[in-house]
Each structure stands twice: as structure tokens, then as C-alpha cells.
Amino acid sequence: MKIRPARLQHGDTVGLVNLSSPLNIESLGDKLAILDELGLKYKLGNTIQAYDGYLAGTDEERLEDFHQMIHDPEVKAVFLVKGGYGISRIIDKISYPLIEDNPKIIWGFSDVTALHTQVNEFSNVVTFHGPMLTSSKGELDLLSKKMFQQLFQPIEIQYTESISPLRTLVPGVVRGELTGGNLNRIVSTLGTKFEIDVRNKILLIEDIGESIEQIDLSLNQLRLSRKLELAAGFLIGDFNMLNSEYSYDDVLNVIEGYIKPLNKPAVAGFKFGHCEPNIAIPLGVEAILDADEKTLRILPGVE
Secondary structure (H helix, E strand, C coil): CCECCCCCCCCCEEEEECCCCCCCHHHHHHHHHHHHHCCCEEEECHHHCCCECCECCCHHHHHHHHHHHHHCCCEEEEEECCCCCCHHHCCCCCCHHHHHHCCCEEEECHHHHHHHHHHHHHHCECEEECCCCCCCCCCCCHHHHHHHHHHCCCCCEEECCCCCCCEEEECCEEEEEEEEEEHHHHHCCCCCCCCCCCCCEEEEEEEECCCHHHHHHHHHHHHHCCHHHHCCEEEEEEEECCCCCCCHHHHHHHHHHHHHHHCCCEEECCCCCCCCCCCCEEECCEEEEECCCCEEEECCCCC
């Protein structure tokens, strides 16, 4: 059982940092209103306005900003405000004992997958795969906003087709710890000390803007590294193909070709990732996936 961070209280302070691509501060602007709506105060990290080419500050600056927020007793949660690229450059420098000694809510998705998998593994702390303040062009939709409530009280999340149409790729029922996130970031860790541990876990994958050939290549890398056969089950999130000639169904056909022979429960159509709504879920907690009934039950992520 991983450490569940303490729930938030109204009036708590959250730290906002950017460990990935540079942020246009104007794009954050009105998005901070959601924190006011939640009754939260916020503290801006130095990386919110930092710039070093295609990164939000140097590796050292981003690392220090993150460590300061983890160490700061006033900060009860750390929200990553932007994706892109950059976290993979510092995962070998992060102090995972510091996080384990100061377990806090860590929230974000996309590039943040590189952080989630490491904190879950090396700090033994639950993290949250959810929308970032700048991940939506406009205001976050109501359902995505509602998912922040799981940070204020222990809530068991139940995902059914009342949220989105789901498709069973492989029938069956499985219970296991949730792990995963962005497919590209998962594959980038393979062959390193920091490669994802999927043994007996339910693996979530999602991505945006990748060609169908690249998705196939990534899945093949997971197959060759035995990650697919070691996983207990699969959650297929959103694969936004942007202006591709291929559709989500085309992607599902490719995915099905890789996981169906494994005969492990798998369901597709979950609104996790680069989509609206973007349903936030805790990673590192146990869940039950019933592929026959097309339901997913997830234990609370906070104490």
C-alpha cells in the first residue's frame, strides 16, 4: 500500500511549478480562478516565468523549484501547470526520499508521466493524473473541475459509460495498482533505471499528436521489453490524432492487435489525457477493472 498524501482543506496553499516547456504567463492568468473557486491559496514557483530555450529554466532551476515546494511546510500540494518536455531530464536528480518524508499531492499529466512513475516507485507515494491549469484552451469543463474534489476528501471513483462510451477489447475482471500515463513518456524510460514497473498492475496509456506508425512502434517496444505481458490489465485513454488521416478506432485496432493475444482484461474509451473531459485519477492505488461490465472502480488517493 502506497502512502496517500493528506487531503486538502479550504484555505490551504498549493505550489505551482513548471518542470517542462516554457510557459506564457498570460496563458495562466484567468486559469488561476479555479484555485479561488476551490478555496485554495497558491504560491508561484520561480519556474512559472523561467525560460531556457525550449525548457522552463535550466535543469538545476527546475529541480530546485520542485524541491523547494516539496520541502515548504506551507505548501500542501504541488500542481504542475504545463506539459511539453523536460521532466525526463531531471528524474535522476530528484530526491525521492525527500518526497517520501514529505508526501504531498502531486498533480498533472502528459510530460508529468515521467514524474508520476518515479514518485510512485521510488517514493512510494500516490500521485494524481489530472488536467493542468494550462492544458485547456478555455475554461476547464465542469466534469474536469469536479474531479478536483477528490483532493478534499477520500472518494472512490467509479467510471462507467455514463461518462463516455467504452469498448471492451479483452473481457475479464482484474484488480491491481494503477500505473502509466502518456505512452511516449512511458516508452522513453525503457532500458534505464527508471523504466516503468508494470508487474501485476493495470497499465493506463494515452497520447496526442503521434502518428499511427509511432504508436505502433511504442507498443512494439513495450511488447519486446515484456511490459505488456507483465501487466495485469489495460486502460486505454484518449489518443488525440489531431489532423491525422487515421481515427481513434484505427488506433484501437492497432492496440487490440498487441494486447488481445495476452488475454488480459482491457477496456478502451476512457477520458484520461489530452481530451475533454479529462478525468483525474490517482496513480499508485488499487483499482478493479471489470471489462465485462465496462466499469472501473478506483480507491481514494488521499487520506
